[in-house]
Amino acid sequence: MDDPVNKYDDTILHYAVFHKREKLIIFLLENGASPYIPNKRKQKAFELAKKNGLTELIEKHCKVSVERK
Numbered sequence: 001m002d003d004p005v006n007k008y009d010d011t012i013l014h015y016a017v018f019h020k021r022e023k024l025i026i027f028l029l030e031n032g033a034s035p036y037i038p039n040k041r042k043q044k045a046f047e048l049a050k051k052n053g054l055t056e057l058i059e060k061h062c063k064v065s066v067e068r069k
Helices: 012-018 022-030 045-051 055-061
Strands: none
Touching (some): 022 055
8 A cells, every 4th residue: 555656656645645635545544554655755645735734634544653764
């Protein structure tokens, strides 16, 4: 679930957050996706969520308790 899906090493969660796909974000988080994995631009889905006003959604549904580096 946390594997890169494009040449920028974005995960599907990066994609979902970037496009504000809330149902997909919830599904991914509740099934163990990590919002802390950086892509090649060193962006984490959690950081993108902050920019897109989705921080609360991430915090509410995230099952990953520790940042993975």
